[in-house]
Amino acid sequence: MTHRLNRSRACKHGFTLVELLVTISIIGLLASFVLFAMAGAQESAKRDRTRAQIARIDALLAEKWESYATRRVSPFVRRYQPHTDGPMGNNGREIQRGDPRFRTASTVARVDGIRELMRMELPARKSDLLLPPVVLRESPFLARAYLSKAAKMLAKRKGTPLSSESEINSRWSTTHQGAECLYLILSQMIDEESSALRYFSDTEIGDVDADGMPEILDAWGNPIAFLRWAPGFGWNDMSPQQPIAYLAGTIQDRESNDAFDPAGVYAIQGTFAMYPLVFSAGPDKLYEINISPNRNFSSSIPPNNPYVGLGNYAVSDDLPAGAWVDTNSNGQNDSIDNLHNHLLITGN
Numbered sequence: 001m002t003h004r005l006n007r008s009r010a011c012k013h014g015f016t017l018v019e020l021l022v023t024i025s026i027i028g029l030l031a032s033f034v035l036f037a038m039a040g041a042q043e044s045a046k047r048d049r050t051r052a053q054i055a056r057i058d059a060l061l062a063e064k065w066e067s068y069a070t071r072r073v074s075p076f077v078r079r080y081q082p083h084t085d086g087p088m089g090n091n092g093r094e095i096q097r098g099d100p101r102f103r104t105a106s107t108v109a110r111v112d113g114i115r116e117l118m119r120m121e122l123p124a125r126k127s128d129l130l131l132p133p134v135v136l137r138e139s140p141f142l143a144r145a146y147l148s149k150a151a152k153m154l155a156k157r158k159g160t161p162l163s164s165e166s167e168i169n170s171r172w173s174t175t176h177q178g179a180e181c182l183y184l185i186l187s188q189m190i191d192e193e194s195s196a197l198r199y200f201s202d203t204e205i206g207d208v209d210a211d212g213m214p215e216i217l218d219a220w221g222n223p224i225a226f227l228r229w230a231p232g233f234g235w236n237d238m239s240p241q242q243p244i245a246y247l248a249g250t251i252q253d254r255e256s257n258d259a260f261d262p263a264g265v266y267a268i269q270g271t272f273a274m275y276p277l278v279f280s281a282g283p284d285k286l287y288e289i290n291i292s293p294n295r296n297f298s299s300s301i302p303p304n305n306p307y308v309g310l311g312n313y314a315v316s317d318d319l320p321a322g323a324w325v326d327t328n329s330n331g332q333n334d335s336i337d338n339l340h341n342h343l344l345i346t347g348n
Contacts, residue, residue, distance in 0.1 A: 043283060046219035050280045050339050053204065053218060057182070057278050058341040060189055060196050064122070065276060068260055073113030074137050108302075109135070111265045115304035118260075119297050122276065123181040124228040126150075126172050130165055131298040146184045150213065157212025172213055178291055179215035179223030182278070186216070218280040218339075225291055229306035230277040233289075233342065258306075266302065274306060279340035289338055 116135040120143035123129045129146055133139055151162045154171045162168055172180075183205070189196040197205070206217045215223035258266070258274055281287045300308035 046283070047339065049219040050224075050282075053200070053216065053224065054278050054280065054339060054341050056199050057186070057216070057224065058276075060186060060191065060199075061122075061276050061278070064189070068114050068118060071114065071117060073110060073117060107263050108265050111261045111263075112303050114260050115306070118228060119304045122185060122228045124226055125177050125181065125295070126169065126174070127296055127298070128181070128228075130169055131296070134298055134303045142188060145188050146181075149184060149187060153214070154212045157210075171211065173209050173211035175209040175211070176215050176223040176225075177213075178226040180211075180213035182224065182226035183214050183216055185226075220281070220283060220285055222281045222285050225279050225281075225287060225289070227277040227279075227289075227291065229274050231274050231306050233277055266305075275342065277340060277342065279338050282337035282339055284337055287338070289340070 112135045116133055117140060119128050120133065120136075120140055123143070123146065129143055129150070147165065147168065150172065151168055154168060155161045158171065162171070183197075186196045186200075191199075200216055204217055205214050206221070206223075207214050208217070208221075208223055218224050277289070279287075279289055295308055297304045297306075297308055
């Protein structure tokens, strides 16, 4: 009996090394599937969170943008000589007084005034605020409020007060100036009797370039960029692929005129409707949409020309390919992963 019991015990043994390795491999494979699914869920959650941020910003900007259609402006009384400084036709030829596209001085002045209000009340770069008005009699109140707030934030960063606008210019970095201007706009925007910044948590506000000017951050920790004017965005910037934004119904329809130029004063420069562009770099953290920090709108001809830097176009012309997106060495569009409000507006 004792011999039989000892023999039974001798037959029992643990797992072999091969069995252990197979078990560990299976567990590791299952764990990798779980981690992959979790990473995908986290990336999807970041996209959804960023889309929600952009949609929130768009909703805040929409009402102000639409208000310019009925805003009163008080531009300078400028001498208007239709044969020397009137609207330009195709190939640079002057539109004559008998041409139906010719408009009176007051109509031109209103369009110029609205554009300057937009430049200074919806700044997309620091030069929009620092350069004086060229059409309006004085800087609008909001522009002065933006500069005052910028001066306080820059002074707090350095610990020394600022005494001039030149100091604001020297201390304010151009790296994320569009995003920083967007923060300024939201900081002075009152919604339901409090600042619009209340819609953003502390984790959604940062200062990536450490210049003292905050930005609204997307879910990947990058500043959400802002362009006040991006005429024609999405029309042919998707080359050589199909114009995805256009097919999705983006409002940058080249058959629509600028809503703030209903008389078509400058229709010969392009037929694009315009709307502010708010966008995130997306998961690759690269801004493939052209932020164009060096454009100077105040010195353009005509004043505050939304098309400055893009050339002059006839009605039948398209915007130049690649005006708003960057392409890689193979000529492919790299901005597909960027999240922006133009698709959000159409429900896509």
